[in-house]
Amino acid sequence: MAIFPGAHVVGMANLRPASLVASTRYDATMHSLQTTSPARSLNNDASYLSATMVPSSSLDTATMTPGLRSDGMLQSAGYLGPTSFISELEESHGLTHSTDEQPHGRADTATIQPWWTQRVTKALGLLHEFPVMKQLVQNYYSLNQSAAIPAPLIVDTLAELETTYNEKLYENISNEQTSALAVLAMKNTQKTFTIPPAVDGAHFSKLFTGSSIRLEIIGLIYTLAGRASYYGLSYPSSSTISGCDAEFPRKMLTASDTIIQLCKMLTPTNDLTMWLIQENLLLSSVIFGYSSSETWHRLGGLATTIFELGLHRDNGSSSLPEFLLETRRRLFAASYHYDKSFATFLGRPPLISRRHSDCPLPLDISDDTLVYSRNVIEVTRSSLTGEGWSSQPLFQRAAWIRLRYIISSYREEILELSLQKPGPERLTKLRDVSHRCNQAWNSLPEHLRYIDSCWDTDLPGSVKMMLIVSYLTYRYNGFLVERIIVKDYADARNDLLSISGSILTTVLTFGRQNVRSFDMQRDFIWTLLLFGFASASVLIRELQKEVRTKQPIPYPGSRATLIRNLSVFISHLESMARPGTAGSSFFSRATEVFSHIISEVLEPDPVQQDTNPEINTGLDASMLENIDGIGLLDYANIPNIFDQMLFQL
Structure with a gap:
């Protein structure tokens, strides 16, 4: 998935009338595809589609503008905001459709090309492992605490x-059968995905399965199964896939990529497309890493899909069923959180701006209530607080989505302030956002706020993990604020050291847990690097400065405890440096660097005889640059570290 060159997503005020461009580009592509060799692969879709574009002047009007038909103007426009070129006329003359309405399929008059069928048949051939996928997805939903798509919608699907697998593929999974299913799915995908206002959640899956099966939903199941497989969830004993098949997630990603590209040509963006694109992004992030170009482009695709569907704007007059409106709000809030995580990690501008959004937070209700209640608002009115939280101490997916969104909203402010000029005004704003973030955390329902004693309770391991990771994410907001302040005011280190020590202690608490219900190793590695590495880097460099300058650091806690914690942190790095472990090369180098510094702290005299000691460890000189910056500990290097590690997972 790629972003059009120069199309920066910064909020609805900057949206261009993309519908005309997209419509013209689409039909130019369709015109050229009809004369294209079927041997072309969608794997090179971006360069291929670009190369096969024909000038719009060579197309007749009917071919170029299918949206300008007698049934309404600009029917493929999607959401158009109040500054759009047509906003003055659309309300009184109905020149555009509501975002609740779905335009005609983009390929209504196009013939399905043989090579399309070949590509989809190959992708659907993976359904021979549907029993595996089913168990993986069920396991994933039984453990995942923050999935944006409500569980009943996936379980029903x-x-x-x-049923389709048993009827069409179980006994005879020949290429002919798969090809027939591919043709059926493509023909259904060509049709407009219409959502009747009266449909309820219990029957929603009927709209895109069975005889109405669509490509989007198959791609969605692929992405969910791929991510579940990557996280080490078990396969059934009958599976032909080995438990260590690292290729399975990649196969799922490739197949879902193919489906996304076909859907772009076959049908307008719809809710199913949104689901698929979001899960495709998440699968890409665990396979390629957060800093990969592939993942970044997928994030851009997710943002533009949100804007095209209008998920960022609250539509009080929507005719969509309530369960789908609430699901959209969950998807938007979750995507907003992902966007801020990527922006922080890569040091890039966020793509989804809160200033240009007024989508309300989803209600803190259970998935079952959301999907199976006829009147969600009335049913839940008495069970919610005025802020939309559950009045009972329940751990529900919507609660985590709400919590993450709230934390991320302050992260967006911090990211903006990080780009402003240093000075008293920025300092005041940083202190203010930090204060408001703390207030917001303290106002959360008590059961959602992490405390160390949660590990002694009988809460599910997945809940405990969400509690500690959410807390660390909140604390990391404070860490980022203090780090910006220290860059401007070097003497203002007290708060940075205090919060760094707190984060490191919490990360090590996580590392001491042994939750057997699911594999926490990968989660701990991510937590160690995302939160522990940055805080430990600050602390160990301060200790090194203390030894070399003979000036005590303003650390509020026990120096002995701090050194012990750093030693435990180093032991975690060392345990991850075993041969055969993903990222072992990085962890080995990191262990040596941290160990050298802690040795210097514990035994300063021999080391300080030479202000620039050579270390006979085979380390690059750049890894120990000077007292102010150690190459390995440079936060800017962490994205590359992640990519090196994740590529091997």
Whole structure:
């Protein structure tokens, strides 16, 4: 998935009338595809589609503008905001459709090309492992605390797909059968995905499964299964896939990529497309890493899909069923959180701006209530607080989505302030956002706020993990604020050292847990690097400065405890440096660097005889640059570190 060159997503005020461009580019592509060799692969879709574009002047009007038909103007426009070129006329003359309405399929008059069928048949050939996918997805939803798509919608879909699998593929999974299913799915995908206002959640899956099966939903199941497989969830004993098949997630990603590209040509953006694109992004992030170009482009695709569907704007007059409106709000809030995580990690501007959004937070209700209640608002009115939280101490997916969004909203402010000029005004704003972030955290329902004693309770391991990771994410906001302040005012280190020590202690608490219900190793590695590495780097460099300058650091806690914690942190790095472990090369180098510094702290005299000691460890000189900056500990290097590690996972 790629972003059009120069199309920076910074909020609705900057949206261009993309519908005309997209419509013209689409039909130019369709015109050229009809004369293209079927041997072309969608794997090179971006360069291929660009190369096969024909000038719009060579197309007749009917071919170039299918949206300008007698049934309404600009029917493929998607959401158009109040500054759009047509906003003055659309309300009174109905020149555009509501975002609740779905335009006609983009390929209504196009013939399905043989090579499309070949590509989809190959992608759908992976359905021979549907029983594996079903169990993986079920396991994933049984453990995942923050999935944006409500569980019943996925569970019902799996049941419908299982019926299709048993009827069409179980006994005779020949290429002919798969090809027939591919043709059916493509023909259905060509049709407009219409959502009747009266449909309820219990019957929603009927719209895109069975005889109405669509490509989007197959791609969605692929991405969910791929991510579940990557996280080490178990396969059924009947599976032909080995538990260590590292290629399975990549196969799922490739197949879902193919489906996304076909859907772009076959049908307008719809809710199913949104689901697929979001999960495709998440699968890409665990395979390629957060800093990969592939993942970044997918994030851009997710943002533009949100804007095209209008998920960022609250539509009080929507005719969509309530369960789908709430699901959209969950998807938007979750995507907003992902966007801020990527922006922080890469040091890039966020793509989804809160200033240009007024989508309300989703209600803190259970998935079952959301999907199976006829009137969600009335049913839940008495069970929610005025702020939309559950009045009972329940751990529900919507609660985590709400919590993450709230934390991320302050992260957006911090990211903006990091780009402003240093000075008293920025300092005041940083202190203010830090204060408001703390207030917001303290106003959360008590059961959602992490405390160390949660590890002694009988809460599910997945809940405990969400509690500690959410807390660390909140604390990391404070860390970022203090780090910006220290860059401007070098003497203002007290708060940075205090919060760094707190984060490191919390990370090490996580590392001491042994939750057997699911594999926490990868989660701990991510936590160690995302939160522990940055805080430990600050602390160990301060200790090194203390030894070399003979000036005590303003650390509020026990120096002995700090050194012990850093030693434990180093032991975690060392345990991850075993041969055969993903990222072992990095962890080995990191262990040596941290160990050298802690040795210098504990035994300063021999080391300080030479202000620039050579270390006979085979380390690059750049890894120990000077007292102010150690190459390995440079936060800017962490994205590359992640990529090196994740590529091997």
